[in-house]
Amino acid sequence: xxxxxxxxxxxxxxxxxxxxxxxxxxxxxxxxxxxxxxxxxxxxxxxxxxxxxxxxxxxxxxxxxxxxxxxxxxxxxxxxxxxxxxxxxxxxxxxxxxxxxxxxxxxxx
Amino acid sequence: xxxxxxxxxxxxxxxxxxxxxxxxxxxxxxxxxxxxxxxxxxxxxxxxxxxxxxxxxxxxxxxxxxxxxxxxxxxxxxxxxxxxxxxxxxxxxxxxxxxxxxxxxxxxxxxxxxxxxxxxxxxxxxxxxxxxxxxxxxxxxxxxxxxxxxxxxxxxxxxxxxxxxxxxxxxxxxxxxxxxxxxxxxxxxxxxxxxxxxxxxxxxxxxxxxxxxxxxxxxxxxxxxxxxxxxxxxxxxxxxxxxxxxxxxxxxxxxxxxxxxxxxxxxxxxxxxxxxxxxxxxxxxxxxxxxxxxxxxxxxxxxxxxxxxxxxxxxxxxxxxxxxxxxxxxxxxxxxxxxxxxxxxxxxxxxxxxxxxxxxxxxxxxxxxxxxxxxxxxxxxxxxxxxxxxxxxxxxxxxxxxxxxxxxxxxxxxxxxxxxxxxxxxxxxxxxxxxxxxxxxxxxxxxxxxxxxxxxxxxxxxxxxxxxxxxxxxxxxxxxxxxxxxxxxxxxxxxxxxxxxxxxxxxxxxxx
Numbered sequence: 001x002x003x004x005x006x007x008x009x010x011x012x013x014x015x016x017x018x019x020x021x022x023x024x025x026x027x028x029x030x031x032x033x034x035x036x037x038x039x040x041x042x043x044x045x046x047x048x049x050x051x052x053x054x055x056x057x058x059x060x061x062x063x064x065x066x067x068x069x070x071x072x073x074x075x076x077x078x079x080x081x082x083x084x085x086x087x088x089x090x091x092x093x094x095x096x097x098x099x100x101x102x103x104x105x106x107x108x109x
Numbered sequence: 110x111x112x113x114x115x116x117x118x119x120x121x122x123x124x125x126x127x128x129x130x131x132x133x134x135x136x137x138x139x140x141x142x143x144x145x146x147x148x149x150x151x152x153x154x155x156x157x158x159x160x161x162x163x164x165x166x167x168x169x170x171x172x173x174x175x176x177x178x179x180x181x182x183x184x185x186x187x188x189x190x191x192x193x194x195x196x197x198x199x200x201x202x203x204x205x206x207x208x209x210x211x212x213x214x215x216x217x218x219x220x221x222x223x224x225x226x227x228x229x230x231x232x233x234x235x236x237x238x239x240x241x242x243x244x245x246x247x248x249x250x251x252x253x254x255x256x257x258x259x260x261x262x263x264x265x266x267x268x269x270x271x272x273x274x275x276x277x278x279x280x281x282x283x284x285x286x287x288x289x290x291x292x293x294x295x296x297x298x299x300x301x302x303x304x305x306x307x308x309x310x311x312x313x314x315x316x317x318x319x320x321x322x323x324x325x326x327x328x329x330x331x332x333x334x335x336x337x338x339x340x341x342x343x344x345x346x347x348x349x350x351x352x353x354x355x356x357x358x359x360x361x362x363x364x365x366x367x368x369x370x371x372x373x374x375x376x377x378x379x380x381x382x383x384x385x386x387x388x389x390x391x392x393x394x395x396x397x398x399x400x401x402x403x404x405x406x407x408x409x410x411x412x413x414x415x416x417x418x419x420x421x422x423x424x425x426x427x428x429x430x431x432x433x434x435x436x437x438x439x440x441x442x443x444x445x446x447x448x449x450x451x452x453x454x455x456x457x458x459x460x461x462x463x464x465x466x467x468x469x470x471x472x473x474x475x476x477x478x479x480x481x482x483x484x485x486x487x488x489x490x491x492x493x494x495x496x497x498x499x500x501x502x503x504x505x506x507x508x509x510x511x512x513x514x515x516x517x518x519x520x521x522x523x524x525x526x527x528x529x530x531x532x533x534x535x536x537x538x539x540x541x542x543x544x545x546x547x548x549x550x551x552x553x554x555x556x557x558x559x560x561x562x563x564x565x566x567x568x569x570x571x572x573x574x575x576x577x578x579x580x581x582x583x584x585x586x587x588x589x590x591x592x593x594x595x596x597x598x599x600x601x602x603x604x605x606x607x608x609x610x611x612x613x614x615x616x617x618x619x620x621x
Binding site: 028029031032035048079080081082083084086087 | 142453454455458493494495500503504507508510511517
C-alpha cells in the first residue's frame with residue numbers, strides 16, 4: 001500500500017477511532033489485495049510507511065466480498081462493479097483477504 | 110475531409126544498467142532511507158548484460174524483429190528465454206548500449222552541461238562512428254572531452270549528477286543554476302535523457318521510413334517530464350529541441366502532457382491537425398524515463414529474477430496527409446474519458462471502447478486488435494501487478510458480454526483473437542497504446558487485419574491536481590483508397606440525390 005494511503009488510514013483511525021473505520025479494497029490481484037489488507041491490520045509488511053509496526057487490526061474487505069456486496073444497492077453494485085466481478089479472480093481474492101482478516105482483525109463480527 | 114494516415118514509426122530501447130542504481134527512484138529512495146540494505150548490496154548481481162537485453166523476446170518485439178504473434182510462442186516467463194540470432198538493429202528501430210547513449214546525451218546538449226571524460230569520449234566517438242546511421246555532424250558534437258579530475262570535482266563539490274558506465278564515473282551533468290531546483294543537475298539529467306532518447310527515436314523514424322525531415326511541419330512531444338526554470342517549471346519545449354537535433358528544419362512543435370495517456374492524445378491531435386490541413390506532416394515523439402528504472406526491482410530480486418526494468422524506451426510516429434495507401438486514423442471514432450464519466454472500470458472502458466464504436470455502429474468484435482497498456486507481464490506479474498494487457502482484454506470482453514455481443518463462454522476466445530501479450534517496458538507513457546502502432550500499420554497494409562483500436566489511459570492522481578482518471582482512444586483502419594476531395598461528393602452520389610428529389614416531386618404531384 002502506498003505511503004500516502006497508509007498515512008490517510010492512520011489519520012482516519014486517529015480521528016474516528018479504530019472501531020469506526022472500515023477499509024475497502026479494490027485491488028485487482030489477490031496478492032496485492034492481501035498486502036493492503038495486511039497493512040491495515042498487522043502493519044506494513046515492507047516496513048516502509050507510517051503503518052510499519054502499527055497493528056491497527058481494522059475491519060477490511062475487498063469490494064467483491066459478499067459482506068460488502070450484500071450491504072449495498074444491487075443496481076449500483078452492478079453498475080459500478082458488475083463488469084469487474086466478471087473479470088477478477090473473485091474466489092482467490094476472497095480467500096486471501098478473508099485469511100488476513102481472520103488472522104489479524106481485532107473485531108469479531 | 111480526408112482522414113490522416115500513419116506513415117511510419119520508430120521504436121528504440123536503451124540499455125542503461127548503471128542508471129538503474131544511480132537514477133531509478135526505487136534505488137535512490139532506498140539509498141536515502143536504508144543505504145546499507147541487502148537490496149542495494151544484491152542489486153549488482155541481478156543486472157543483465159547488453160547481449161541478454163538484446164535477445165530478450167519482449168525487447169526484440171518492441172523494435173520489430175519478432176511480431177506479437179511470435180512473442181506468444183515463447184512460453185512465459187521470458188527472462189530466461191532468448192531470441193536466437195537476435196540483432197540490436199530492428200525493423201522499427203534499435204537497442205542502444207549505455208556508453209553510446211551517454212555520448213548521445215552529450216551530443217544533444219546545447220548548453221555545455223554534459224562533461225565526458227577524454228578517453229571515454231574517444232571510445233564513444235569510435236563506437237558511434239560505427240553506428241549504422243549516426244551522421245558525422247552529430248558525432249563531432251562530442252568534442253574532445255574533459256579531465257576526470259574536473260568531472261570528479263563537479264560531482265563532489267558543485268552538485269553535478271554523475272554519469273557512470275560499468276560502475277565507473279565517466280562524466281557528469283552539471284547544474285545550470287545555483288539555487289533553482291528546476292535547473293538542478295538531477296532535473297537536467299532526466300530532461301537530457303528524455304531529449305536524447307526522443308532524438309534517437311526520431312532519427313530511427315527517419316531512417317526506417319525513408320522520410321525527408323524537411324517535410325515535417327509540426328512535432329508533438331508526449332513524454333512525462335517537464336522542462337523550464339523556477340518561473341515556468343513546465344515551460345517546454347522538448348518537441349522543438351528534439352526537432353532541432355533530428356533535423357526537422359521546417360517544423361515547430363509543442364509538448365502534450367497527460368501521463369501515460371499522452372501518446373494517444375498526441376496521435377489524435379496530430380491526426381486532427383493534418384485532417385484540417387493545418388500541417389501536412391506531424392511527428393509524435395517521446396523519450397523515456399530513468400526514474401522508472403528498477404521500479405519493481407525489489408520484487409524481482411526477491412523472486413530471484415534479474416532486474417527487468419533496465420531499459421529506457423522511446424518512440425516516434427509520423428502522421429501525414431491521406432496517401433490512399435497507409436492506414437487512416439478515424440477521428441470520427443474517438444473515445445474519451447470525460448470529467449463526468451466517473452472512475453469505475455466499467456465507466457472507463459465504456460467511454461474508451463464502446464462509445465466510439467457506437468458512433469460507427471460497430472460491435473466490440475468488429476475491431477480486430479485492441480492495443481491497450483501493453484506492459485510486459487514478465488515485469489509486472491512478479492511484482493504482484495498482474496498481467497496488465499490481459500486484464501484490459503478481460504474488461505473489454507466482459508463489456509461485450511454485458512452488451513450481449515459475446516457469450517460469456519467466448520471470453521477466452523475473444524482475448525486470444527483480439528488481444529496480444531504485452532512487450533513494452535514499464536516506462537509510463539511508452540507502453541500505452543502506441544507500441545502496436547508500428548505492427549498495426551504493417552498488419553493492415555498486409556491485409557492481416559482490417560482495423561485496430563489504440564487506447565491510452567493515464568492516472569492523473571499522481572500529480573495531486575485531480576483524482577479523475579483519464580484516457581482517449583482512436584481507431585486505425587485500412588485505407589479505402591484515395592478520396593477525391595475537390596468534388597466533395599461523387600457523381601454517383603449526385604445522380605442518386607437528383608433522382609431522389611425527382612421521385613419526391615413526382616409523388617407530390619400525384620397526391621395533388
